[in-house]
Amino acid sequence: DLLPESPGSAAFGWLMAMLGEQYGWPVPVGGASALSGALVRRLESRGGTIRCGTPVSEVVVRAGRALGIRTAQGDYVRARRAVLADVPAPHLYGRLVREGHLPPGFRDAVRRFQWDFATVKVDWALDAPIPWTAEQAHRAGTVHLGADWTELSDYALQVSTGRLPARPFGLLGQMTTADPSRSPAGTESAWIYTHVPQHIADDLGPDGITGSWDDRESEAIARRMEAQVERFAPGFTDRIQARRVLTPPVLEHLDQNLVGGAINGGTAALHQQALLRPLPGTGRPETPIQRLYLASASAHPGGGVHGACGANAARAALRAQGALTGRLLRPALARAQLALSDPGGGATA
Structure with a gap:
């Protein structure tokens, strides 16, 4: 969610290019659920269990230590080693x-947490591949869909100032091109997503979209995104057999981590990165609560889709089991976080 002209924005492009050079752009064969399925099988092979449809209402804390969690049904689950919270920081x-x-300073910092832009995603079932005018786009698993730098900059500025662009930039995935098992031969399974303001102040297009995301607005934004594809692939819309529109409220309903349709777990701007993510002084998975770790985006x-946040939290929890780390380093980190987040000092958890 950085403007192309913003400091540090080029670093993300460089990082993505290097990752592509070293690893390519792999996708799970058969669909994204194959990835989560593999993770579930690995966990269960190590003796782990998963409970679905069981909301957690509370992390149980006593004397500054996380002892376990309590479900919305009132069940208590004890944590033998640690609690890893894969939830947005403001929810934790x-x-x-x-x-x-939590100390007052920490709570105030949480209230200043900034979300990234909202997202609209459209899935399509196509009876033929997308008829791109650019030959190289036919072979690409992912297409960044924008006319030129000027249009990209205009789009980014408009979204950042609360205006819904008339010509939205889109990230488009050609999934059958990347993985032939996704749909029958000769067809294409595709999607596109674009970012929109969390709160729409003005619609620069003709549809008067306000951000209520009712049926009319969902249809309008889907047609606007399809018109963008049609610009670069004439005849595209004639190939649509079915589609699904995921607006910000739908995305959050499907996954409560996607607050307001934000898919990055908070802005990627410099003021909320590294040592400042999610809050100043908290650039580690450790939290002010002992045995509690932040494992989300x-x-x-x-x-x-890298798993780094959860992996960092898991490694930190395992390191804390050591005598030296657990007894000396971990409490020191907790105290340092409290001090950094509470300018007044002296507050205790």
Whole structure:
């Protein structure tokens, strides 16, 4: 969610290019659920269990230590080693962890947490591949769909100032091109997503979209995104057999981590990166609560299908089991976070 002219924006392009050079752009064969399925099988092979449809209402904290969690049904689940919270930082601090366990300065910092842009995604079933005018686009698993730098800059500025662009930039995936098992031969399974303002102040297009995201607005934004594809692939819309529109409220309903349709777990701007992510002085998975670790995209390095946030939290929890780390380093880190987040000092969890 950085403007192309913003400091540091080129670093993300460089990083993506280097990752592409070293690893390519792999996708799970058969669909994204194959990735989560593999993770579930690995966990269960190590003796782990998963409970679905079981909301957690509270992280149980006593004397500054996380002892386990309590479900919305009132069941208590004890944590033998640690609690890893794969939830947005504002949901963890002040909701799952009661405010009484956090210092005032920390709570104030949480209230200043900034979300990234909202997202609209459209999925299509096509009866033929997309008829791109650019030959190289036919072979690409992912297409960044924008006319030129000027249009990209205009789009980014408009979204950042609360205006819904008339010509939205889109990230488009050609999934059958990347993985032939996704749909029958000769067809294409595709999607596109674009970012929109969290709060729409003005619609620069003709549809008067306000951000209510009712049926009319969902249809309007889908047609606007399809018109963008049609610009670069004439005849595209004639190939649509079915589609699904995922607006910000739908995305959040499907996954409560996608607050307002934000898919990065918080802005990627410099003021909320590295040591400043999710809050100043909290650039580690450790939290002010002992045995509690932030494992979501709100933690460094942020959103993406990389697993780094959870892996960092898991490694930190395992390191804390050592005598030296657990007894000396971990409490020191907790105290440092409290001090950095509480300018007044002296507050305790």
